[in-house]
Amino acid sequence: MFKVTVPATSANLGVGYDVMGLAVDLYLNVEFAAQAQGVTILGGDPKFQNADNLIYQAFKKGCAAIGKPVPGVQMTIDCDIPDARGLGSSAACIVAGLAGANYWFDSPLDDTELLALATEMEGHPDNVAPAIFGELTATIMNGKQPVVAHYQVADKWQLAVVIPDLPLSTAKARAVLPKSMSYAQASYQMGHCTLAATALERGDGALLQAALQDQMQEPYRASLIHGFTEIKSLGQQLGLNVLISGAGSTILAIGQDERKLQRFLQVAKREHPTWRCQQVAIQQRGAQISALQEVAEA
Template sequence: MTVPVGRSVLVKVPATTANLGPGFDTLGLALSLYDELTVTVREAAGAFVEVIGVGAGEVPTDESNLVVTAIAHTFRAYGQPLPGLHLVARNSIPHGRGLGSSGAAIVSGIMAAKGLLEGVVEIDAQGLLALATEMEGHPDNVAPALFGGLTIAWMTPEGPRHKKLIVHRGVSPLVCVPETTMSTALARSLQPSSVPHEDAIFNVSRSALLIAALIQSPELLLAATEDKLHQNYRASAMPETDALIRVLRTHGLPAVVSGAGPSILVLCSDPAARLVAADLVARNSDTPWQSLMLAVDFKGATVVPHPVEALA
């Protein structure tokens, strides 16, 4: 069987924030900010991409686009020929700011391929995570993008694994997004290859506490979001982020670097605290920051037939 011309799918993928302070390369959280993608099989060979919103005029619009690369990777992994494709990407997730934009693009492509290949081959949840991790290099962003909620991700000899947890309803995320960007590769290059024994113990205890805080006891979030593994080492590359986090935490607000930064994640224990946090950022920053009051996304990535196909 081959994918018929005219088949069309609609994909929706949430933004994600990884690490959450102490949970470096392990913990991730899906947020209610989304990229949407429509992919339609066309007769002409190759791929053509229209980008609306974030990345318009900046990201590639041909086969080198990361979403197309992810679709092609999935088709190849399942031994299927790649058809001609027309993509329309409506992007809302900021690029290069620690909100999982590359992971969202990869997951968008893999989910689009899953939808296009329905009835030809079936791709289960483990297959989706394996493909996404293969492309992203680590599962901490792609796991919550795929499955939603709070995810713990780890690697085994058989491949990546994950556990999804439901976040306490009192947890109210705020993301503060600057105009500047940050390279994940640069952020990683600033970390040492080894850390002191006591710092490792510190982060193990805080990571365990963070799980309890997020699913049961939000009042513990300030202590639970302390970190000694990565944020201090990266601070020199994003001094304003570091300074604002210190201000927020001094005022009792659980602020951390979102992913590789430079955005700031504040895991407030009630919605009103987000207003306080946003005001502190506005009053203490020298450059413009956008404050996004988001919810935790519990659904993760979705793919459905596009109406064009449904009505055909």
């Protein structure tokens, strides 16, 4: 028996659409145990306690990539990552299943190979990369192969999430985006994405504030998230960087003054009492495995 722990992830970070992602300290925990055959799923949403479960589908894909038959497995799920809120819930499930299969068979796959498999399942690498590597990642596709850069983020950053009580599907959030952009828009976005990664790495607040001015997706998606404009305005008044986490509906705030961040959360909670509002921290490590007892190869 062993446990896989995968962090939540905030993709895009405004200007890094489908490229950048940041791991934060909300978690999916999955315990894997051997059983005679088939799959038993405990915990989590009852409607996913079956063989269609995304974690189990990823587990099977990992077994196939390793060239091993799928063993009988019991999975016990404990998840603090809300579904369809732009915090990488599907990426966490995929990474957990792949990492579980890899560990089951003595870890023949390295993180780069796990990233390729996870990207194939997820369709894009911006969430799965930080879920595997931790902290901040930037990932591009070289043909069908993801290529990732991992950044060590300065420890002075303070983060908070405001999680609305309504989900927002990635498909709906992608549908509102324009199909093309001009060279001028592309140049703007590339420059701001590059500087945002540098600012997070250096801990440069002024540079981050200048860099996180997105023109590619936030202007189109903002109207899909009730209250986003007001929450963003509140953050700006406090000197915080406020952006849509992934496809939404979660709103991410980044700053360096914890008192301002706490004030931001207090006002957001007062205005939206049913929303989940909390401080989070950057998670330095990606998926982790802890052995609970020896697992026999099936």
